Amino acid sequence: MKSLYVPTLKEDPTDAEIASHRLLLRAGMIRKTASGVYTFLPLGYRVLSKIEAIVREEMNAIGAQEIMMPALQPAELWHESGRWDDYGPELMRLVDRHDHGFCLGPTHEELITSLVRHELRSYKQLPLSLYQIQVKFRDEIRPRFGLLRSREFIMKDAYSFHASQESLQKTYDDMSVAYGNICDRCGLEYRPVEADSGQIGGSVTTEFMALAEAGEAELVYCSCGYAADTEAGACHPHPTTYEVKGLERISTPGIHTIEDLAAFLNIPATSTVKALSGKDADGKLVVMFVPGDHELNEIKASRAIPGFTLLTDEEMESFGLHKGSMGPVGLPEGAQVVADQSLGSIAQWVVGANEEGFHYVGAQPGTDFVVDVWADLCVVKEGDRCPVCGLALESARGIEVSQVFQLGDKYSKAMGATYADENGEEKPYIMGCYGVGVSRTLAAVVEQHNDEHGIMWPLSVAPAHICVIPLTVGDDLVQPAAENLAAELARIGLEVAIDDRDERAGVKFADADLIGWPLQLVVGKRGLAEGTVEVKLRRTGEKKTLPLDSLTEMVGFARRNAKHSAAGYGMFDNLFN
Numbered sequence: 001m002k003s004l005y006v007p008t009l010k011e012d013p014t015d016a017e018i019a020s021h022r023l024l025l026r027a028g029m030i031r032k033t034a035s036g037v038y039t040f041l042p043l044g045y046r047v048l049s050k051i052e053a054i055v056r057e058e059m060n061a062i063g064a065q066e067i068m069m070p071a072l073q074p075a076e077l078w079h080e081s082g083r084w085d086d087y088g089p090e091l092m093r094l095v096d097r098h099d100h101g102f103c104l105g106p107t108h109e110e111l112i113t114s115l116v117r118h119e120l121r122s123y124k125q126l127p128l129s130l131y132q133i134q135v136k137f138r139d140e141i142r143p144r145f146g147l148l149r150s151r152e153f154i155m156k157d158a159y160s161f162h163a164s165q166e167s168l169q170k171t172y173d174d175m176s177v178a179y180g181n182i183c184d185r186c187g188l189e190y191r192p193v194e195a196d197s198g199q200i201g202g203s204v205t206t207e208f209m210a211l212a213e214a215g216e217a218e219l220v221y222c223s224c225g226y227a228a229d230t231e232a233g234a235c236h237p238h239p240t241t242y243e244v245k246g247l248e249r250i251s252t253p254g255i256h257t258i259e260d261l262a263a264f265l266n267i268p269a270t271s272t273v274k275a276l277s278g279k280d281a282d283g284k285l286v287v288m289f290v291p292g293d294h295e296l297n298e299i300k301a302s303r304a305i306p307g308f309t310l311l312t313d314e315e316m317e318s319f320g321l322h323k324g325s326m327g328p329v330g331l332p333e334g335a336q337v338v339a340d341q342s343l344g345s346i347a348q349w350v351v352g353a354n355e356e357g358f359h360y361v362g363a364q365p366g367t368d369f370v371v372d373v374w375a376d377l378c379v380v381k382e383g384d385r386c387p388v389c390g391l392a393l394e395s396a397r398g399i400e401v402s403q404v405f406q407l408g409d410k411y412s413k414a415m416g417a418t419y420a421d422e423n424g425e426e427k428p429y430i431m432g433c434y435g436v437g438v439s440r441t442l443a444a445v446v447e448q449h450n451d452e453h454g455i456m457w458p459l460s461v462a463p464a465h466i467c468v469i470p471l472t473v474g475d476d477l478v479q480p481a482a483e484n485l486a487a488e489l490a491r492i493g494l495e496v497a498i499d500d501r502d503e504r505a506g507v508k509f510a511d512a513d514l515i516g517w518p519l520q521l522v523v524g525k526r527g528l529a530e531g532t533v534e535v536k537l538r539r540t541g542e543k544k545t546l547p548l549d550s551l552t553e554m555v556g557f558a559r560r561n562a563k564h565s566a567a568g569y570g571m572f573d574n575l576f577n
Helices: 019-026 042-061 075-081 109-116 167-187 258-265 298-303 312-320 339-345 410-414 438-448 478-491 503-516 523-528 547-559
Strands: 030-034 036-040 072-074 092-093 101-104 128-137 153-164 190-194 204-211 215-221 227-229 248-251 273-279 285-291 338-340 349-355 358-363 373-375 394-408 418-420 426-428 430-437 466-471 496-498 519-523 532-537 543-547
Touching: 019 030, 019 438, 030 227, 036 042, 036 349, 036 426, 042 128, 042 167, 042 438, 072 075, 075 410, 109 153, 109 410, 109 430, 109 496, 128 285, 153 167, 153 438, 167 190, 167 204, 167 394, 167 430, 167 496, 167 547, 190 215, 204 312, 204 438, 273 349, 285 339, 338 339, 339 373, 339 394, 394 410, 394 438, 410 430, 430 438, 466 503, 478 519, 478 523, 478 547, 496 532, 519 523, 519 547, 523 532, 532 547, 543 547
Parallel strands: 190 227, 285 338, 338 373, 466 496, 466 519
Antiparallel strands: 030 036, 072 101, 092 101, 128 153, 153 430, 190 204, 204 394, 215 227, 215 394, 248 358, 273 285, 349 358, 394 430, 418 426, 519 532, 532 543
C-alpha cells in the first residue's frame, strides 16, 4: 500500500450525512470534485469494476449484447419522443458553437431507438437486447448522500426490441431474474417492488430496493411476498364511520388540521375525510377526498384526472375555498368531486363545510353530495391491508438500485421505429428497458455492510480478499516474511494487498477495518518467533493464531471447501471452525 493511492481520513467529513458517503470518503475510495460529482480513487474504482463485471456476466448470460453509445445526445431525438420538455430541469442541456441543441443523457431510450430503426427491419431479427455501462447525468436540484443522489453516475442500461408482448414478457422476466442475481452476488438484502415508471414511461415496472435506513424510498411489504413502493402500491385503507342522525353543521373555531379536528370531536383520524383542491389540464376545479389518516398520492391523482395539479393558496382563494375547511357539500359550481375508493364503504363523512371555522358531520354520499369519480388515490402506508392476502402491511426504507420497465411502443411509435412482420406490414417495435445503478449499488453495499470501525465488504466486491499487515517494515525479518506470504496467497488465486507503510500498528489496524479488507493477516516479530500469524475475519471480528508454514495451505483448503453465498460469504469461515 506504500505506493497505492489510498488517502484515508481520521475524521468524518462535515458534509457526509450517511454511512456510505462518510466511509467511502474516509477509506480513500472517492473524492468530491463538485456538488454531486465524484472521482473514484484506486480502491473505489476496483470495487466499481467488480460490480460492473457481475453485471456484465449476468447480462451476457441471458443473451444481451454490450455496446457503447455517446453520452452527448442530439436534442432533436428528444423532441421526437416528446421528452425534451417533459423530462424537466433535471435534463442537462447545452448548445454547441453551431447553435445545435444537445443533452447529456440521463438515459438512452431515444438514442437506442434511433440507432435500431435503421437496422432492425424484419421480425426475423427480433428479439434483440443491447446494453451498455456508461456515465449518466442528472441536474439534481439538491445532490446529497454521496453516490446515492449525484449529478454524474455510472449506470448499466439495457434495451430490448420485440415483435410480440409474449416475447417482451420473457425478456422482462429474464432481466428480473438477472437483477435479483446481481443483488445476491453483491451481498444486498433487497426486495423487488411494484413501482411507478416516472419519466421513463411504460405501464409495467419493478424496482429492486436494497433495504437501508438511509434509503430515500419508502416501501411496504407483506409476509405473503407482496412488496411495493409507497407511491405505486395499491392502497387499501380502513376508514371508519362516525355516525350521527343526519347532516349537521358544527362550529370548529381555529380547527384547520385533521389532527385538531379528530381531537375536537374525540374521534379517530380514520373517521375524518381529508380534502385537497387542485385543477385539471383545462384549469377546472377538482377536489379530491381521502381518509383522514392518509395522504394524497399525486401520481395516482394525475392518473385519475389527467393534468391534475394542486392549487396554491392564492388559487384556492380565487375559487372561494377555505384551507382546512373544504368539503364536498357546497363546493363552487362545476367543481369535480373525486374520492378514494375506500370511502365508498363509509355511510357518513366528517368533512369541512366550505366555510371558515365550520365542519359537517353525517354528510352522506349520494344524498348530500355526489362523487363524480372513485379511484385509488392514497399513498399506501404501514398497517394498510395487503392487496394480495389482506394482512397488515409492514414498512421499510430502501435504496433503488435497479429497475425494469415494459415500455410497449411508447418510443417506437413516437419515433417511427418499425419492422416488417410476417405479412410485410410495418409495425412499431415493442420495447423494454432495464437499468442498474452501478455506482449507487456500490453505495448501497456500504450502507448495508458497515460497523463503527468501517466497511465490511462482501468477498465478491471487496477491493481485495486479503490484506497482509507487517508490523515493521524495512527489516530483514518481518517485511520479507509478509511479502513471501502475500506472494504465496496470490499464487493460489487470491487477491492480496500488503500494508507496507511505515506506520504504527494501530494506524494500520484502524485503516484495515476502515477499508474493510475481508481477511487480515498480521505478521510481527513475536509471532514469527513462534512461527505464527494472527488472522482476523473482518465480517465477524474473530481472531485466531495460525501457523505460518501451513497458512497458505489452510487458506486454500478453506476456500475450496467453503459453503458460501453468492456474495462469497463463508470463503474463510473454515479457518475459524
